[in-house]
Amino acid sequence: MGDTRKDRIQLLVRRIFLVITDIILINGSVFLSLIMRFEINIASVPEEYIQKYIVNVIPFTIVTLIIFWCFRMYHSLWQYASIAELYKIVEACVVAELAHLCVTSFMGWMLPRSCYFTSGVFLIVAMSASRFMYRLLRQLINEYRHTSEQLKIMIIGAGEATSVLMREISNSRYLDNSKVVCIIDDDLGKVGKYIRGVKIVGTRDHIKEYARYYDIDEIIFAIPSASTKDKREILNICKETSCNLKILPGVYQMVDGEINIKDLRNVDVLDLLGRDPVKVDIESIMGYVKDKTVLVTGGGGSIGSELCRQLVSHKPKCLVIFDIYENNAYDIQQELKIKYPDANVVTLIGSIRNTSRLESVFEQYKPDIVYHAAAHKHVPLMEVSPNEAIKNNVVGTWNVAKMADKYGVKKFVMISTDKAVNPTNVMGATKRICEMIIQSFNEKSKTDFVAVRFGNVLGSNGSVIPLFKRQIEAGGPVTVTHPDIIRYFMTIPEAVSLVLQAGAYAKGGEIFILDMGEPVKIDDLAKNLIRLSGYTLGVDMEIKYTGLRPGEKLYEELLMNEEGMQDTDNKLIHIGRPIEFDKEHFYEKLEELKEMAYAEDSADIRKKIMEVVDTYHPQTNQ
Structure with missing residues (x-):
């Protein structure tokens, strides 16, 4: 409150100062034009023109100030003045001088005709100088102030975004000690030229060279239109420097040049994955979800909660969130209540292992669509508790599938994993059994049963990047199981997009697979995250290799050889043909x-799993 009042007082003082300055300049311009008409000799100016000038002062000043106010000359932030403000000054001064001519002509106070033109020119120059002087002085002060402590910035990209960004950096009072010292752009035609006095020194191949030469502290990636591939390649070069990295997020709409310092964000490891995000056909989703009753099992989990967010925005008749963990279910329930107060959202606590609980839910709500996201998914934990993996993943899925078939659900979409392909761990094997359950139910049911298979989900509970971040915050070391281990990655929104799209495409029995681009080395992710966190690998932070965990592969597969691959309308989503069993x-x-599993007989349970899934080959890694 105090700051607001202080700001208002400062604004009022600035406006009063501008008005007083304008009064002097308005009348000074007319007087200067008058004496110039008579060879810059006051004595030679006829007395009648002096009298007309004196009589004209008050009405001309009042009229001009009113015109300036109408042109909002006292409302602009002149420290951000640009060419648009200059146009406004010219327009206001021209209108003021025309008004001057009309008033003096009507009142019989005419000055020599040449005075009106020259006083108009003087007024434009005087107004422009007075408005831009503050900005010029500020830039000069910023240029030579705290020179030894200046934050030196390199900008990647020599387009409109960079020009606007440089102006913002130059004018921001929060960045008095920041200075853009060089620009990088891959257009050889621009190299050697200048933007706002700063030289474009070279292409991406010169980033490291000029980062050292200019002793750069911060690199800003300012190419909003760059492809994911180019962005990844350039950022991969930048991260090899010791500079802090920032990025303009998204594809900027350059309307009115509205780029602000607050729009910058730190480069995230997701920027370095190098794959365009999967897009979903929103209209097709709305078509099959709208006015339907939708049940999401595991609705409080990472995937389940994002499913609920996207589903509720498409106006289902009723969204039923079903989860065993009450805290997660409560969180998503409250979030949806705030964002969608009119949505019909029902939150239920229960286990997919409990058939009587499932029976009551299906009987009461009779869902049209079921998204089955409830599962145990942590590979190491399931290796030491295989019985629980069977109970929850296999028996739970079996139970939900039975209810879906019994109560006439139209579509049943199960969340699977790439670990279900030639599984070497219990979790992957249970998910493969779930796919087999879905396939077998689809052949005898009116319900369209499908499975959706994808890789590691970044940002989900238990994913590798949050673990790495916690380890870095704790001072390290960052633990990687093996230097050569690779994984396919996708974001939570991408995973949910695939699930939703699968529901639209589902005809029954399919396994949908996302084209996730090239797999990523976990070791590279760890190194990238260490660098992006401001540490030097081997100096400030170490990577410790712990060895593969039981059941863990060096690489994951998305399809078994027998499944083949079939395209869908979305070129990034494919269908694996069902394998007969x-x-x-x-x-x-x-x-x-x-x-x-319920007898708690874990000694031979892996052998029994192998009888069900002949592609399961358990292994123990040293």
Whole structure:
């Protein structure tokens, strides 16, 4: 409150100062034009013109100030003045001088005709000088103030975004000690030229060279239109310097040049993954979700909660969130209540292992669509608790599928994983069994059962980047299981996009797979995150290799050889053909596996899993 009052007082003082300055300049311009008409000799100016000038002072001043006020000459922030403000000054001065001519002509106070033109020119120059003088002085002060402590900035990109950004940096009172010292651009035609007095020194190949030469502290990536591939390649070069990295996020709409310092953000490791995000056909999603009752199991988890966010925005008749963990379910419930107060959201606590609880939910709400996201997913934990993986992933999915079939659900979409392909761990094997359950149910049910398979989800609970960040915050070391381990990665919104799109495409029995580009080395992710956190690998922070965990592969696969690949309308989403298996004895083995899991018989449970999933080959890594 105090700051607001202080700001208002300062604004009022500035306006009063501008008005007083304008009064002097308005009348000074007329007087100067008058004596110039008579060869800069006051004595030679006829007495009648002196009298007309004196009589004209008050009305001309009042009229001109009113015109200036109408042109908002006292409302602009002149420290940010640009060519647009200059145009406004010219327009205001021309109108003022025309008004001057009209008033003096009407009142019979005419000065020599040449005075009106010259006084108009003088007024434009005087107004421009008075408005831009503050900005000029500020820039000069910033230029030579704290020279030894200046933050030296390199900007990548020599387009409109850079020009606007440089103006913002130059004018910002919060960046008095910051200075753009060089610019990089891949357009050889621009190299050697200047933007706002700063030289474009070279292409991306010269980033490291000039970062050292100019002793750069911060690099700003300012190419809003850059492709993901170019952005990744340039940022990969930048991270090899010791500079802090910032980026203009998204594709900027350069309307009115509205780029602000607050729009800059630190470069995130996601910027270095190098793959365009998957886009979803929103209209097709709205078509099959709108006015439907939708059930999301595991609705409080990382994937489930994002599903709920996107689904509720498409106006389902009712969204049922079902989760065993009450804290997560409560969080997403409250979030949706605030954002979508009119949405019909029901939050229920329960376990997919409990058939009677599921029966009551399906009987009461009769969902049209089920997204099955509830599962145990942590590979190492499931290796030491295989019975729980069977109970939750296999038996739970079996239970939900039975209810979906019994109560006539139209679409059933199950979340699977790339670890289900040729699994070497219990978690992956249970997910493969879930896919087999879905496939077998689809053949005998009116419900369209499909599975969605994707890789590691960045930002989800238990994903590698939050772990790395915690380790870096704790001072290290950052732990990587193996220097050559690689994984496919996707973001939570991408994962949910795939799930939603699968629901739109689902005809029954498909396994949908996202084209996630090239796999990424976990070791590279760790190194990138260390550098982006401002540390030097091997000096401030170490990487410790701990060895592969039980059941962990060096690489993951998205398809088994037998599945092949079929395209969809979305070129980044593919369908794997169902693999045939012995369905006659499948459920007999499933019953035996269930009994063994509930009997807490973990000694031979892996052998039983192998009987169900012949592609499962458990291994213990040293």
